[in-house]
Amino acid sequence: MIKFKAGDKVKITAGKDKGREGKIEKVFPKESKALIPGINMYKKHVKGFQGQKGGIYDIPRALDFGKIALVCPKCKKVTRVGFKIVDSNKSRVCKKCKKEIDVK
Numbered sequence: 001m002i003k004f005k006a007g008d009k010v011k012i013t014a015g016k017d018k019g020r021e022g023k024i025e026k027v028f029p030k031e032s033k034a035l036i037p038g039i040n041m042y043k044k045h046v047k048g049f050q051g052q053k054g055g056i057y058d059i060p061r062a063l064d065f066g067k068i069a070l071v072c073p074k075c076k077k078v079t080r081v082g083f084k085i086v087d088s089n090k091s092r093v094c095k096k097c098k099k100e101i102d103v104k
């Protein structure tokens with residue numbers, strides 16, 4: 001089961017951006033990683049070609065699921081994700097407040 005989805009608010013629990021918060025832009029389920037803009041940035045040197053300017057760009061690198069924790073949209077606490085079956089669909093639930101995360 002995939003714990004995280006694009007649009008989730010997460011807190012960084014390890015690494016150089018520990019303690020910061022961000023919003024997931026993209027999830028890579030096969031690699032168990034998530035891309036969070038502004039988090040885990042690294043410098044990439046790009047050569048100019050075909051009229052494009054070269055230089056050094058800051059690019060976010062996807063973070064391991066193990067280094068992020070979900071911030072529950074209902075209780076606003078950092079939580080772990082559980083699952084339950086609702087109408088034969090698997091739904092994510094907050095382990096702290098037990099509310100369904102994906103229900104708006």
Ligand SMILES: [Zn+2]
Pocket residue numbers: 072073074075076077079094095096097098099
């Ligand atoms: Zn909650």
